Each structure stands twice: as C-alpha cells, then as structure tokens.
Amino acid sequence: MKPLISVVVPVYKVEKYIEECIKSIINQTYTNIEVIIVDDGSPDNSIEVIKDLLEDKRLRVISQKNQGLSAARNTGIRAASGEFLSFIDSDDKVKPEFLESLYKKATETKADVVRGAFRDFEGKIPEGWVSDFNIEPSTGIEALKSFLDKNVSFVVWSSLYRTTFLKENKLKFMEGILLEDGDFTTRTYINATTVATIEEANYCYRVRPGSILTTNNAQRMSESEQKVIRSFITWYQTNPSLEILELIEQSIYAFMRDWTRVLVKNKVNFNPKDGCYSSAVELVKKTLKKRPLSERMKFKVKLQIIEFKYH
Template structure:
C-alpha cells in the first residue's frame, strides 16, 4: 500500500527502512517532521516487520501528508533502501535508520550545502547517543571541504577500502550513508542501488564516489546514532555471520582488484579483513556462549578462507600495538589469548560508557 503524495517535487526524500522498531519509530519520524527544511517527504519502508511497526507507519502516513508507507516482504536493509529510492521523488535522497533520530537542522544543512556547491553527494558527521545523551561527537574528518576533481574524489574513495599500514589514525573513514544526501537524478542516472550484503553502505559508497563529480562535506553533526542495547545486525553474534563477513570482504577485494590503484586498494582491503576478524571475535566474546563454544567459533574463523587468503601476509609490525598482539595470537593459534584480549576490551568499553 502506498499513500498518495502532493504533486510538487520535495526537496529531500528521507528513506526509513523499518523492521522490529515499534519502540523507536515514532521518535525517529517525529524528528523528521520537525526538520527546518521545507517540502520534505518521508518514505517508511516496512520490510515485512513482524511487530506493529507497519501499523504505526500507516498511522503516521494517515496523520501527515509528507509521509508515505511502502509494505514489502522481508528482504533486508539494502533491498528496503532500494525500495525507498524507487519511490523517492525529492531532489535529493537521504537515509535514516528507524531506531535513530536527527536534530531539526540536519537536512537543511545538507541540502543548503548541496545546492550551494552543486554537489552530487553531501556528507556530515554524527553523534553517538547512549540512553538519550551524547556519548561522542564525531565530525566528518573532511568537514568544510568540497571535492571537485576526479583525482580528489578518487584519493578519498581509496580510504573507503580501509587503512594503509602506515596510517596513524585508528578510526575508520566514515562510510555510512545516513550522514549524507545523494542527488536523486544522480542515483537514477548511474543505477546506484544497495547490494543485499553485510556492510552495504561501504559497497554503495564505493560506487557512488566513483561516479560523483562533486562531493561536499559539512561540519554538522546532527545525526543521532543510538548506541543503547537494542539488537543490531552488526553487534549480535550468529553462526551465519562469518559467511556474511566473507561475502563482504570478497566483494571489497573484487572492487579493489579493478581499481586503477589496485595495489594500494588491495593493501587497504587486507587491513579491512583484519578489522573484520577482530570484530567477529568481539561478537563471539560478547555472545552468550560457553568458553568452549567461543574457542570453537574462533577456531572456525582462523580456519576460514577469509583469514588464510587475506590476513596471513599482512605486515604485522605496522598494526597498532593492541591490534598486533591480538592478530599475532590468532596467527599462532593462541585462541585463549585472543578471546581474553577482546573480553578485556569490552569491559573497558562498558566502564567508559558508564
């Protein structure tokens, strides 16, 4: 069911994929309804949610002319966003996860920058939120810059593959789509769509950066990323997750191999593979598994094709000290040590958040 929309073209279409978010959906949509940018549309894509999210979405669409709902069978985050893109009529398209929210000036800031710079894409920063309070403010590292040449854009695009061995920074380069907006005609012209894959934002942005003529970055941090204890596909352990990680890393390497800067991009992708190994063991350590089960799952990782193909010949001496100790433990089959390091890291994180 699709609710009717007015005929004039909206400024920004905000796509909100929905799945099991009945607790958060109204908060998310209320923040979009309070935007200072006029003439926006909000597209709620009910991805076959088994809770009451779909009903709430219909109620919101009935209450507000700028909201429309689309219901579909469950297909995952990427396909839900694609459905939203297909129904978007705005000049620009943005994405907001349905358990997050945004400050009132977010889309005005992005849209004004896009029009001022004639940009295909504009990105800002975000805030990590814990229990409704700001935990960390993360400005975009390129805030205030505008990339207007292919060389400039490709220099930055390379960073989406991951860190180089000598990179000093620890934080990954921002890859999420929800801090930005994309020119709708640009998306359509280049048939830019999400793949049904884990970390779909990175793969999507690799294509978007490749095609863009102008990319601008603002100093805004108006996106509020919820970091409470709600379930997350990226933070919940599942035995299927290893195959999903391998699928993403394989796709990343496939793209890197076709890049004109092949060797550098492949080296960055190897670092990404190492980071995903650490993330996977972190999920194991944070799951409700016995110690024996944790060892079994960690062994499954070190026996995987991803680990052997992409992680074994990386220059270990270039990794930050803690990461080097962890990865050396995996390489030497010191699974107990690797797990203990991850458990210690998680305990420290919990203390910081308290």
C-alpha cells in the first residue's frame, strides 16, 4: 500500500465553499489519505454543511477556539500521522490528480518538498501572482535562490511536504500574522535537502471578497510584514553561513517590496525611523543592486515617498 498522506484543512467562515473543497479531496485518485479538518472556532455552519461527508472514515475534525490560520495549520501538523502532508484551504479545491502527481515526484526525487502550480477557478493565474516555478530537483538553498529571483508567490497550499522533515526541523507557521506563507516557505526551503517541482496546475485558488488576502487591512498587513522582517533580521544576526545570509537578505527584500507598497498606498501607524525598517533598508542594498534597473528605481521611489509621507 502507498504511504498515508495527511491533508490539513483549516476552517473558518466557509460554509458556502467547504463542501466543494472536501469533495475534491475525497475524490482524489490517491486514496490513502487522512483529512484533518481544523475547525478554528468558526461561528457559521461550516462543519454542519459537511456532516454527511464526515461519514468517510478518512476525515476527522479537530475543534479549537479561534486562533487564526497559522495556529490552525500548526494544529494540523501536530496531528498529522501521514508520511507526507499537504495544506488545502477550505475555500479552494483540487483536481483529482493533485496528490498523486505530487507524491509521484516526491518518490522519484526523494524531495522534502514538492511544489505544483496553481490557477484560479477560471483556469487563469490570479492577477498579480507568479504561480509557475519549474526547476530541476535542487537543494533547498538553490531552489530558494531561484524562487526569489523569479519573484514566485509565497503559497504553501500547492505543495507536498515530508511530515518528518517538518517536525524534525520544528517548522511551523508564525502565529498572529498575515503573510505566514512567506516566512514558512523561506525557512522550509533553507532546511530542505531537496526541493522538486511539477508543471501541472492541479490546485484551484478561489479569489473571493472578504478572504484574508483580499481584505484591505493595511494596518495589520504592515504589522505582519514588520514582524516577519524583524524575525529575519534576528535570524540574519545569528547565522554564520554566508550563503544563507545572502538568502535572508533576498527574503527581506521580497517582504520589503510588499511592505513599502502597503506604506505608500495607505496611511498606517508607522515610524520610518523604526529600527526594523531602517535595518531592513540597509540589508537589502546588496540585493537591490542585482535587480533590473526599473525595479531598483521603483523601489527607491517608494522609499522616498515613505520618507516624505511619514516624516
């Protein structure tokens, strides 16, 4: 029998979408699965909607008070007993071959992480996202270099992970923030012996009003960017490896691109003389020199606007 794959599905206010999601998981061509549905204190009828589907013995529900997406995923990681693990958001869906194709690549390459592409429900790449990331099986460090060079979108839900790899390296999601996928992906790739990719886009991402990624909460977004960057700066200061230091610089730059965009477009509670911001600006200078001229100029203009706007 093929090894067990754990599928972690965090649930919060998705009663309109969860049935379609769970049905797409139940109907996978890869059948040896456990589906860990983490009810993150959802106040609606999300769990009631799938009551009949829960008769499938491969599904189980873990209920907890509302703690956010990161905490729900961490609960799923702790509960997982499969050899492999995948995250699927409860308002999305997957094609029948989603797990099978990732598992096949994982066994062929012995990868700790296998990433697939994704599309929206209309079969298109969501606007502003970079989905496709195709590389030969590489070390995690080499994969992350390529990932950052191509500005690939930080998402965790189109991938398959070896469960022991996550647990042995104590890899988990930073709680209490948005943008947890970027922090998790960076740390995961750096720790991975091998990362592989597949070209198939078997994950379907739902773009909907009110979801975390489409809610205009500039203050919380800014605070999340700051928290992740601050943790990366601490990591940078304690890491002796030159190769990893350069990757952390690139990762900070990736987050700074987004943070500066938020600061320019919105008025938030922010001080440009904050130690985190000023340290990050210094750390990304080397990375910035390697970017295309148009990108360098755009970033520098944003810094000038921020200096003027928040002076």
